[in-house]
Amino acid sequence: MSIQPILEVEDFSKTFMLHEQGKELPSSHSVFLKAYPGRLTALIGPTGAGKSTVLKGIYRTYLPTSGRMMFTTKQGQLTDLATADEHQILELRKEEIGFVTQFLHTLPRQSTEDVVAMPLIKKGVSRDLALEKAREILGQLNLPERLWAVSPATFSGGEKQRVNLARGLLAQPRLLLLDEPTASLDPKTTDRVVELINNLKQTGTAMIAIFHDMDLVERLADDVVELAPPIGTENFFNSDTNEVATP
Amino acid sequence: MSNEKVLEVRNLSKVYGKGCAKCFESTGPEHNTNICPHCGSIVAAHDISFDLYKGEILGIMGESGSGKSTAVKNLFFDEMPTSGQATFFDDGKQYDLFSLNAQQKRHLRNHRFGMVYQNPVLGLNFNVSAGGNIAERLLMSNLTNYSEIRERAIELLHRTEVLTERMDEMPKNFSGGMQQRVQIAKALATNPPLLFLDEVTTGLDLSVQAAILDLIMEIQRENKTAMIAVTHDLGVIRLLAGRTIVMKYGRIIETGLTDQILEDPQDAYTQRLVASAL
Numbered sequence: 001m002s003i004q005p006i007l008e009v010e011d012f013s014k015t016f017m018l019h020e021q022g023k024e025l026p027s028s029h030s031v032f033l034k035a036y037p038g039r040l041t042a043l044i045g046p047t048g049a050g051k052s053t054v055l056k057g058i059y060r061t062y063l064p065t066s067g068r069m070m071f072t073t074k075q076g077q078l079t080d081l082a083t084a085d086e087h088q089i090l091e092l093r094k095e096e097i098g099f100v101t102q103f104l105h106t107l108p109r110q111s112t113e114d115v116v117a118m119p120l121i122k123k124g125v126s127r128d129l130a131l132e133k134a135r136e137i138l139g140q141l142n143l144p145e146r147l148w149a150v151s152p153a154t155f156s157g158g159e160k161q162r163v164n165l166a167r168g169l170l171a172q173p174r175l176l177l178l179d180e181p182t183a184s185l186d187p188k189t190t191d192r193v194v195e196l197i198n199n200l201k202q203t204g205t206a207m208i209a210i211f212h213d214m215d216l217v218e219r220l221a222d223d224v225v226e227l228a229p230p231i232g233t234e235n236f237f238n239s240d241t242n243e244v245a246t247p
Numbered sequence: 248m249s250n251e252k253v254l255e256v257r258n259l260s261k262v263y264g265k266g267c268a269k270c271f272e273s274t275g276p277e278h279n280t281n282i283c284p285h286c287g288s289i290v291a292a293h294d295i296s297f298d299l300y301k302g303e304i305l306g307i308m309g310e311s312g313s314g315k316s317t318a319v320k321n322l323f324f325d326e327m328p329t330s331g332q333a334t335f336f337d338d339g340k341q342y343d344l345f346s347l348n349a350q351q352k353r354h355l356r357n358h359r360f361g362m363v364y365q366n367p368v369l370g371l372n373f374n375v376s377a378g379g380n381i382a383e384r385l386l387m388s389n390l391t392n393y394s395e396i397r398e399r400a401i402e403l404l405h406r407t408e409v410l411t412e413r414m415d416e417m418p419k420n421f422s423g424g425m426q427q428r429v430q431i432a433k434a435l436a437t438n439p440p441l442l443f444l445d446e447v448t449t450g451l452d453l454s455v456q457a458a459i460l461d462l463i464m465e466i467q468r469e470n471k472t473a474m475i476a477v478t479h480d481l482g483v484i485r486l487l488a489g490r491t492i493v494m495k496y497g498r499i500i501e502t503g504l505t506d507q508i509l510e511d512p513q514d515a516y517t518q519r520l521v522a523s524a525l
Contacts, residue, residue: 019515062511086504087300090489
């Protein structure tokens with residue numbers, strides 16, 4: 001028996017309507033992809049192909065213009081993330097779908113370990129246990145211990161990225177979205193991240209990740225989806241790919 | 248958040264003035280006014296509908312005069328709506344808010360709802376001490392034992408970081424931020440499942456704002472209190488609210504997940520509002 005996808009994105013498109021400028025900005029066009037438990041689907045393609053837009057669409061930070069995103073919940077219920085009730089999306093974000101973005105937005109008065117532990121605390125894990133687990137994963141990601149009790153506000157790009165990853169991986173969601181998770185990490189830390197992502201795969205987490213580094217795609221991806229910029233916008237980005245996204 | 252509904256509001260409208268048959272069709276964002284050109288009445292809110300769940304903070308955002316406070320004032324019985332329904336779900340019971348009698352309304356206000364106003368003068372009794380303000384609210388509920396009341400007041404002031412040494416002082420001696428903390432302590436006195444926050448940090452120093460917002464988030468996490476936060480401040484919305492309603496000229500023009508409203512606003516007005524953030 002073949003494994004069933006946890007998420008099936010069908011013909012996803014997103015066009016931004018900028019009212020003030022009276023402009024339409026196409027971002028993603030007709031994207032198809034699937035994510036499977038315990039597997040990683042890599043999203044590749046040139047800048048401007050709408051890769052991040054797809055992830056934000058799945059997380060519902062962006063409202064899709066068209067298409068379906070069929071997600072199978074823990075209870076086995078099939079839900080279209082494009083149209084699901086907002087309360088259900090909030091619940092799924094808390095319990096089942098995680099997102100590691102390229103940027104870390106935290107309050108300057110929140111310590112790094114608190115930032116990492118927060119998703120667990122919100123899930124109902126005791127504060128002490130959540131902090132213990134946070135410290136464990138921060139250690140695994142080579143973040144120096146002297147930084148754990150201070151806010152990540154003044155951290156370097158690579159340090160912030162590790163905090164972001166620690167938080168996303170620790171929550172152990174059923175579906176994890178990763179937007180260039182290792183973009184500003186050194187080779188040694190990247191190896192650690194590869195190891196942690198593979199460990200998380202073993203637990204059954206499905207992942208969709210954006211990579212620019214083909215070496216990482218080789219090491220981590222089980223499936224690869226290549227996106228091309230929406231028709232009519234290719235020239236904006238001097239892209240030489242004209243391939244249509246294939247599942 | 249759980250899936251327990253705390254509040255259901257349907258088609259709430261509030262008109263100041265005598266009103267006429269053309270009020271609603273001649274006001275709103277498409278007419279750029281909330282003043283009826285036929286009778287001069289003000290349509291402060293029209294056709295407001297939303298749901299609120301346990302542990303959720305719903306943001307209501309809009310400029311001055313958009314009607315965002317009106318909705319909250321009606322739900323807290325400070326005013327009566329012109330039309331519409333609201334149902335409050337509490338402990339397996341349902342209350343049709345706008346058909347309750349005065350005593351039932353008073354009961355909900357005193358026991359089950361909390362309100363924090365922008366202006367502490369509205370939420371606090373300035374003729375009694377900070378501790379007395381909290382005691383007042385506890386007396387209206389079932390607590391009557393003096394030492395128990397005092398103990399609970401100390402606990403609440405401690406929680407909201409008001410120096411308990413100052414609990415016998417009058418609120419007028421306090422700074423704005425401290426008055427706001429006393430107001431929050433008072434609102435929380437009866438552990439209400441529903442809390443209304445009307446521009447609670449507007450006009451306070453940034454450091455004081457941060458502390459008050461942290462306190463509100465902590466309360467949400469620990470007590471699973473459902474809250475409606477009315478504000479014109481995008482930062483407050485971003486920090487507190489999971490979902491956000493955008494209002495203009497008394498109407499809801501957009502509603503969605505807060506990150507979606509801020510990153511992918513659909514309406515031209517919301518796009519302008521978000522673009523003007525500092």
